[in-house]
Amino acid sequence: MNIKYKKIAIVGGGPGGLTLARLLQQDGCNITVYERDINKDSRVQGANLDLHEESGLAALKKANLLDAFYANYLPDAGKLRLMDNNGKIYLDDHTEEHIAEHRPEIDRGPLRQILLESLQPDTVIWNSQFDSMEKENDGWKLLFKNGKQFYADFVIGADGANSKIRPYLSDIKPIYSGVTIIEGNIYDAEKNTPNIFSLLKGGKIFAFGNQQSIILSTKGDGSIAFYTGEKVDSNWVKESGINFYNLNDVKKWFETNFSNWNTIYHELFATNKMTIVPRPLYHFSSDQHWTTQSNLTIIGDAAHRMPPYAGEGVNMAMLDALELSEELLHMENVRSAFENYETKMFKRAKEVTEITIQNTVKFHKQNGLQFIVDMFNNFNQ
Ligand SMILES: Cc1cc2nc3c(=O)[nH]c(=O)nc-3n(C[C@H](O)[C@H](O)[C@H](O)COP(=O)(O)OP(=O)(O)OC[C@H]3O[C@@H](n4cnc5c(N)ncnc54)[C@H](O)[C@@H]3O)c2cc1C
Numbered sequence: 001m002n003i004k005y006k007k008i009a010i011v012g013g014g015p016g017g018l019t020l021a022r023l024l025q026q027d028g029c030n031i032t033v034y035e036r037d038i039n040k041d042s043r044v045q046g047a048n049l050d051l052h053e054e055s056g057l058a059a060l061k062k063a064n065l066l067d068a069f070y071a072n073y074l075p076d077a078g079k080l081r082l083m084d085n086n087g088k089i090y091l092d093d094h095t096e097e098h099i100a101e102h103r104p105e106i107d108r109g110p111l112r113q114i115l116l117e118s119l120q121p122d123t124v125i126w127n128s129q130f131d132s133m134e135k136e137n138d139g140w141k142l143l144f145k146n147g148k149q150f151y152a153d154f155v156i157g158a159d160g161a162n163s164k165i166r167p168y169l170s171d172i173k174p175i176y177s178g179v180t181i182i183e184g185n186i187y188d189a190e191k192n193t194p195n196i197f198s199l200l201k202g203g204k205i206f207a208f209g210n211q212q213s214i215i216l217s218t219k220g221d222g223s224i225a226f227y228t229g230e231k232v233d234s235n236w237v238k239e240s241g242i243n244f245y246n247l248n249d250v251k252k253w254f255e256t257n258f259s260n261w262n263t264i265y266h267e268l269f270a271t272n273k274m275t276i277v278p279r280p281l282y283h284f285s286s287d288q289h290w291t292t293q294s295n296l297t298i299i300g301d302a303a304h305r306m307p308p309y310a311g312e313g314v315n316m317a318m319l320d321a322l323e324l325s326e327e328l329l330h331m332e333n334v335r336s337a338f339e340n341y342e343t344k345m346f347k348r349a350k351e352v353t354e355i356t357i358q359n360t361v362k363f364h365k366q367n368g369l370q371f372i373v374d375m376f377n378n379f380n381q
């Protein structure tokens with residue numbers, strides 16, 4: 001079967017979906033990406049990402065985008081300071097050079113831009129929030145919230161952690177990890193949080209104590225991204241009584257719940273120049289499987305949502321894209337390509353999911369700091 005005559009729909013223009021689009025399109029495939037964001041200039045929120053040689057970087061290499069990546073990466077952003085809640089530093093990459101070299105960091109915005117610029121014009125149809133789909137001939141009729149409809153011979157769901165494509169493949173529900181994060185983004189951090197900004201030194205801070213965590217990273221646009229982590233019930237965001245749209249409410253929560261943390265961390269909530277998103281962290285069972293279909297599969301967080309405590313999410317999404325593209329470009333039929341991809345993906349995602357669940361639990365135990373200090377000391381040996 002020649003894949004080049006097939007109409008392929010990718011739903012979701014995150015790192016997974018766009019990498020897959022590039023890898024297939026550069027070999028002549030007919031690709032359309034349907035993305036919920038209004039346009040290409042929509043602000044991409046979230047912490048910057050470190051790409052790993054064997055996954056994220058391998059996918060960019062195959063996509064012939066490594067030069068563009070290195071023209072945009074942040075050489076110092078991977079440098080880590082490991083701290084406790086009193087502000088004491090336990091490990092400091094600013095005195096050691098190795099880690100940043102192996103795990104180069106990039107902001108999400110420039111990564112998306114590099115991938116978008118590599119695609120043919122009009123590959124991405126913006127403002128297309130997927131709503132539902134119906135079988136039509138051997139493929140799918142996709143229906144979008146804006147009332148538009150499109151046909152595709154096969155569909156790849158890359159629509160992230162709350163995927164609307166995934167239920168057409170699997171009814172396995174996500175499992176709550178026990179930890180909820182409050183994700184924040186502070187603009188112009190040098191001005192709005194000067195002490196934290198200089199403590200970060202252009203890199204990142206992982207801080208642990210009191211069974212809580214704060215992860216901070218410096219972004220290339222002068223903002224800092226951070227997320228607090230805390231063990232709470234799965235319905236805490238809805239039932240805590242905190243109005244997460246009201247910054248003052250969130251500030252009061254932080255002052256009370258993180259009162260055992262040094263004043264330096266409290267600078268995070270001393271500014272209004274920030275956005276806040278609460279996120280209960282879920283993962284799929286590490287043993288998940290589904291029956292392969294001949295015209296539908298999923299990649300990235302849609303396939304293997306997991307907490308961020310192993311730094312693998314984007315790398316897994318891009319490796320999914322690489323492995324799936326290789327299967328599709330060398331396939332006998334689409335079903336066997338999907339089956340080969342899913343078999344490898346399940347095995348890989350199982351290992352990473354188990355590590356990330358273990359980290360999520362251990363980081364938020366009483367001796368969480370010691371666990372992570374030992375972990376980094378082992379890496380560095
Ligand atoms: C706070 C935090 C920190 C993280 N830190 C790291 C890290 O350091 N390293 C790391 O590797 N990973 C990290 N991750 C995980 C990483 O962000 C994800 O694993 C990665 O973005 C997954 O890529 P994706 O393309 O599968 O999905 P996403 O990046 O979620 O992209 C999905 C895309 O689909 C679109 N979409 C969603 N629904 C629809 C719809 N119905 N119709 C059309 N489009 C839709 C979205 O707008 C989005 O563009 C972190 C996650 C969080 C929350």
